[in-house]
Amino acid sequence: MIDIFSPAKHSDAQAPLRDPEAGLSLVEIMVTLSIIGVATTLILLTIPARPLHKQEADRLQEALEQTAGRSLVTGQPMGLIIEGQSYTPAIWQNGNWRPLQSYQLPSGIRFEIDGKAPMAPEEGETALPAVIFDPLGHTAPVSIELVRNNSRTSLTLLADGRVSTEVR
Template sequence: MHHENLHLKQGTSRLRNAHPEAGLSLVEVMVTLSIVAVATSLIVLTLPRAQPQKQAVGLLREALERTSERALITGQPSGMVFEQGRYSPAIWQDETWRLIGSQNLPAGMSILIDGEPLRAADATEAPVPAVIFDPLGHTPPVTIDLVRNDFVTRLTLGADGKVAVDMPS
């Protein structure tokens, strides 16, 4: 029996000594992980950044829906004024449109209304909404494109005041 145990121990040590360089050293593992981390960072940095686009679309959609609801609740026309780099809800009051707040768009983002770029506003003109919500719930259909770095997201405003979003994947 003692002879068999000795034989087992010798066989085990023979296996360990057969390939002394089997496996990876800690340095090799760390270098490999570093290379993978750098490659992943480079790939992530080259991906298009849709996050600001998604956030801007969400905010505009909410603003359009709130403005539509405001017209229905208050019984007075409401609208959305679009200017270069921002948009503002507006209400019809005292025979003129009055802006009630403003939301800036992310840098480099532009707006197209029904496929047309915004026209430059004259400083002497009162703002006129590109989208008007009727207090009776009738809204002319409008498409609003948010464009940034050739990435276009379309918001379609239906006659019922509902907003549909078409965001390419």
């Protein structure tokens, strides 16, 4: 009976020689990795890009959520000023809305707030926020649509500050 669990006994004092053909060479591994890299690149290039209005809707949703969160953290009312082709988070300080960094929409995309185009401020007046976030987490529900050609992406701000998105 052969004991397969005991160490092998060799009559020679030398260790057994390895087969030089066993295993993979560095060149073979590098060629394989190169083929995988090229295949991955080709696959990624065939994935269609997301529509521009959907990308902008995601960016606007993030701005709404960040503004709501900042209002909760700082304990100060925050708002989102929407005018023409841009939107700007604003903070309520010393009885005035102080705008923060503005973001410009790409050409061809426009806003609608509750089904209407945003109102431009009168000459000499500051723009007021279309959306106001209370530091307690409450906000008035509002629907903001990004319109491009026949595509509409609707962002509905709920009373608890959550944002739901619908593409039409």
